[in-house]
Amino acid sequence: MRPYQTATAVIFVLIAAVAMFDSRAGALPDPTGLVPGGLRAGWFPFWAATIVALAGLVATVRALTTAQPAEGAFTDRRQIVDLAKFVVPMALVGWLMSPGLLGFYIASGLYLGYYAGVVARYRWYYALASGIVIPVLIYLSFELAFSALLPKSFLYPTLPF
């Protein structure tokens, strides 16, 4: 666990450092009285980031100096592969949903079908049903019944989704 805990804490410190740098101009209360209320835009994020950084440093030191469980974050390499197999398609679908690409309905249909058919290994007609029926139901309730528009595909001017 030690390297994982250390790395996580260090990443927080780095993020905080970037935020502190970005909002450094407003770090101190304004003494001149020209800024309304005395606090500038950067005051709040600067000090929030400072607390993250300080706490992150303490967490880093703790991770390095105190006893940690021997096992890692993952039991074996297979677990990492499994995680990637789950997260990568999910992120891909999120990206493909963008308007002008596949749009919400096609992307989510493919994903539902892929998951039921390939990952969960249902028979192909269940997978097909899942990939078609659910997007259609979403279309009916969102676009038609409640006029809430979801991102459309590159086919949009010709097809309604």
Place this chain on the structure above:
Amino acid sequence: MDAFGSLLGGFGTALQPTNLVFLLAGVLLGLIIGVLPGLGGTSGVAILLPISVFIARDNSATTAIIFLAGIYWGALFGGVITSILFNIPGEPWAVALLFDGYPLARRRGKPGVALASSFVASWVGAFFATILLTFLAKTIADIALQFGPADLFAIFVLSFATLIGLGAESPIKAVMMVAFGLLLAAVGFDRITGEPRLTFGQVELLNGIGFVPVTIGLFGIGEVIAANEEAAIGAAGAIAAKVGLKDLLETLAALKQRFLLVAANGIIGFFFGSLPGHGATAGSFLGYGLARQWSKNKEEFGKGEISGIMAPQAAADASAVGAMVPLLSLGVPGSPTGAVLMAGLFIWGLVPGPLLFIQHPEFVWGFIASIYVGHFLTFLITLTAVPLLALIMRVPHGVLTPLIIIISVIGSYTLNNSMLDVAITIVAGVVGYWLRKMKYPLAPLVVAVVLGNATEVELRRALIGSSGQWTVFFTSPASAVFLAIAALLLAWPFIGKALQVRRVSAAPPAAAK
């Protein structure tokens, strides 16, 4: 005129067949809108606002408001369903329900009890709130107007104080998560100066990192990723959710034990809702925090404690009712949904405000009576639907897993029609999975993301009003009292420990972790 007599007249209006039919239609639509991801009470009412023009024209403005408000009540009940079953909050105030609702439904396999608890609490909370609305609207509105930025700031600090340490094994990690949440909340457009902060030149980021996409990611998607891993190593079996009358009896027994807590939260929530601008979210967090502080078994919170469902839900629904106070008595909306309802009044040709009571009493009292009727209807419908809803837990994982991800995506997109929010949700999902694994508490992070921006803005508004004098937080009595309670709550663990140490100083120290 005597309020009780007027209310009876109002019931006469609300129970007319046409109004009753529209109320029922509104409630049913609201329930569906609440369940659908991303469409909450506010957008639900807004979507049907143009249609209300016809209803007001063909029937009356009273029918129109009864219909629209019915959607609001329905959505309040419906919005908790995805929180409890999928760990996806439908509305800001349903966030507090994630902490215990989902664990009770999933980990303990009691979705029926979890759902029924929230419905019962909603109804009881709203009932007390509606009684207060009927008899004390004007008084409460006058008190609420006196609440300035300093007092609101103090209320937010108090909410934080009751929730600090929630789910935390390591205090340093909890502090880190709170501060990180405040930092995320600060991203985007600074509402006081209009300057962009931490946006790195990206216009999309001006809208900030919203807490809805963050929470949906951390809890909804993060949980799915973790479950996927557990399923792969065979740790988690599907829980067969058995639902029956037993669940209802268990819920009613739980309510009996917690009746005072639920009623108190109804009253607190009502008052919070009546403050112009804020309300339900802070109210539900404070309700949760207070329930936890008062509880004898604090450790159970976050693991499926029923008080952790009933308290925030009673407060949230009551504050929705409370939001009608400034709307009816002053013409000032108490919540975003209140603002949409008020837009409706303008469109139908009415002027929201005190003259309504005099010029259109049948409208005001018909509406108030419909709150009683609407909540009762919603309560009956949802309670009957509990077994049906709990069945959703039986959808096979090959469909349910991608469906939850898709629901999460819709939920985060629909709020602001923003693809950036979808990206934030997915990233937050992975981050949430990892932080959980690294034993970072997520609840403090979420609380800070939700309340961070409002806390900062009220702090700075108060300072502008006082020309930079920090004493403003102590010269206002309400602010001083709330801050003192907050300080006491924060210091209590240390005081408690000191007392304990003195008491057991003779005994050998407990084994360290």
Place this chain on the structure above:
Amino acid sequence: MKAMSRSVARSLALLVTVTLLATGCASPAASSPTPSAAGSSAPPAPTASAAPILTRPVEFVISTGPGGGSDLYARLWTGIMTSQKLVNVPVVPVNKPGGAGAIAFQYTISKIGDPHYLMVTLNSFFTTILVQNLPFKSSDFTPIAVLAKDPFFLWVNADSTWKTAQDFIAAAKEKSITVAGTGSKQEDEVMFRRIEKLAGTKPFNYIPYDEGSTVAASLAGHAGGTEVTVNNPSEGLGLWQASPPKVRPICAFLPDPPAGAFQGVPTCKSQGLDITDYFNLRSVVGPPGLNDAQIAYWGDVFKKVNDAKEWKDFVTQNVLVADFRTGADAKKLFDEYTKLHTDIAIQNGWYNP
């Protein structure tokens, strides 16, 4: 497998029921805004050209969340268009809040030449684009129609000792007065900075709130020390009609005294505060590059919206100034407002050209 298929069937049945309920409940009330219904029953678009100008749902972009700022106007106009079947496709209000309008502006500007996008404006349409240094100008959008001008009034708490604009100005010359308004560097602050300059007062201590109604409420409760606001009439009316009244209008920034509910309130000009040319514009713009036929089509639709009884009543009741303009007239007003806001932004150091 059998058990699974049964639960699949059961869950699908559930989903179908829910959706049928949703569509079923919505359609009797909502029949006209749905595309299916509109496709069959709506009359053809009133244009001379053979090809219809609109072929798919129109997005009416709103730069605030539901219930905020301009949302009410977009939804009211949409309701009128739907009820009178003025447009052959559904018109869907779409909220794109954030960055004082910046997100909505950036979205709309990217839809070059596409008549399926409209945007309702607040005056942030002029201020935000300057203050945020966005990579486009207000004049890049296509002006469609101005429907009304929402006036500003000068409001004080009911217990204030100031009876006229002059009382207030005299006090403001002595010390910095705490005032409140909607947003930072937007219309309300523009008003206060103009008063500051015109009357030569000390700089106001300006507290930004998110919504006009919260501004009015802060004045009514003395919350945060607010002493003066410039709320639109509809935002303060309820608090003024309360018994006892909580706020009081001192004067109206109008060329002529208001009528209706505000009968008897003098103009600010008559009290020596000569601002009569500044209003919140309730108007509609489209993306850049719309052609004349498209502009004329929408202009015609909004002309009919403007003539609708619902809108006329709304204008009277909320003391709006009716000033319907399309085409070149609308563009002229937009150009004046762009100039006015640019001048103010430069004077106050909000914008460096």
